[in-house]
Structure formats: C-alpha cells, structure tokens
Amino acid sequence: xxxxxxxxxxxxxxxxxxxxEAPFDEAAAIQRGQGIAKATFxxxxxxxxxxxxxxxxxGAVEYCSVAALPLVDSLSAVQGVHIKRTSDRLRxxxxxxxxxxxxxxxxxxxxxxxxxxPTDIPPQALVLGDSIAFYQPILINMPxxxxxxxxxxxxxxxxxxxxxxxxxxxxxxxxxxxxxxRGLWSMRWKR
Numbered sequence: 622x623x624x625x626x627x628x629x630x631x632x633x634x635x636x637x638x639x640x641x642e643a644p645f646d647e648a649a650a651i652q653r654g655q656g657i658a659k660a661t662f663x664x665x666x667x668x669x670x671x672x673x674x675x676x677x678x679x680g681a682v683e684y685c686s687v688a689a690l691p692l693v694d695s696l697s698a699v700q701g702v703h704i705k706r707t708s709d710r711l712r713x714x715x716x717x718x719x720x721x722x723x724x725x726x727x728x729x730x731x732x733x734x735x736x737x738x739p740t741d742i743p744p745q746a747l748v749l750g751d752s753i754a755f756y757q758p759i760l761i762n763m764p765x766x767x768x769x770x771x772x773x774x775x776x777x778x779x780x781x782x783x784x785x786x787x788x789x790x791x792x793x794x795x796x797x798x799x800x801x802x803r804g805l806w807s808m809r810w811k812r
Contacts, residue, residue: 708804
C-alpha cells in the first residue's frame with residue numbers, strides 16, 4: 622500500500638511539473654510570418670502570372686476560383702500554420718474575417734482613415750490563447766493586379782467582369798488602384 626501511495630504522489634508531482642512556457646518572441650514571430658507570406662505570395666503569383674500570360678485575366682480568375690484555396694491549404698500544411706487571406710472587401714466568402722481578424726482589419730482601416738499610408742502599416746504578431754497570430758497587410762502592388770481588382774470597364778474588361786460575376790456573385794474586390802490596401806495575410810500557429 623505504501624508503495625502505491627509513493628507512485629501516486631510521484632505521479633501527481635510529475636503532472637504538476639510542466640515546462641515553463643517560453644516567452645513570446647514578437648520579432649521572431651513577425652519574421653516567420655513575413656517569410657511564410659512571401660513564400661505563399663510567390664507560389665500564388667507564379668501560377669496566376671502563368672494563367673494571365675496563357676489565357677489572360679479570365680484564365681487567372683478561373684484558376685483562382687478553383688486552385689487558390691487548395692494551394693494555400695497545402696502551403697499551410699507544409700509550413701505547419703493556418704494561412705488565410707482576408708479583407709473588408711471580399712471576393713471569396715471563405716476569406717471572411719473571424720472576430721480576431723476583424724479587429725485587426727478595423728485597426729488598419731482606422732489607421733488608413735487617419736492618414737497612414739498602406740506601406741506604413743506594420744505587420745503584427747501577438748499571442749491568442751495557445752497560438753501565435755500574425756497579420757500582414759496585402760497591397761495592390763502591381764498594375765497587373767488591376768486586371769482583376771481594378772476599376773470595372775477601365776482596367777477590368779467585360780469578359781473578366783462576367784466571369785467574376787459567375788464565380789463570385791457577391792464580389793466586392795474591384796475598384797482598387799496600385800498602392801491600395803487590399804486586405805491581410807492572417808496566420809495562426811501553435812505557440
């Protein structure tokens with residue numbers, strides 16, 4: 622009996638001895654998030670660019686409508702993080718912001734309304750429960766982006782508008798100019 626009590630006491634002691642949580646390294650989290658965002662953008666851009674060159678903007682929209690989410694999901698699995706793009710002006714419903722993403726979007730939009738330039742909005746990393754959350758602005762940084770995200774009838778031609786209307790009936794992701802804030806990269810990984 623005494624031996625069983627010793628084992629129980631040791632078990633209780635070991636269970637209460639957990640490794641202390643490592644301090645949050647914001648700079649390292651931002652660096653990790655920026656690297657993943659860059660790699661994800663490069664993968665997506667290469668594929669969209671190939672479609673743009675082969676078929677034009679309609680091919681890019683067609684590609685994005687079926688392949689962008691699976692590509693982001695596969696890159697999420699490879700990186701061990703959840704990668705998402707979100708915005709206040711959605712194209713795809715699955716990109717709708719959750720409550721935490723909405724808070725960051727609202728902060729960024731308030732900064733922009735107060736006169737901040739989109740290029741001055743810093744990435745952010747913070748602790749959310751047992752995870753790290755990373756947010757980085759997505760900007761319209763190339764004229765080619767306007768072929769799908771620019772002004773309808775000006776940069777976005779009628780054929781592209783037709784396929785956008787078919788693939789994304791509630792699309793709100795047009796009317797941008799080069800340099801505009803498009804949305805956020807949002808990532809989560811275990812702390």
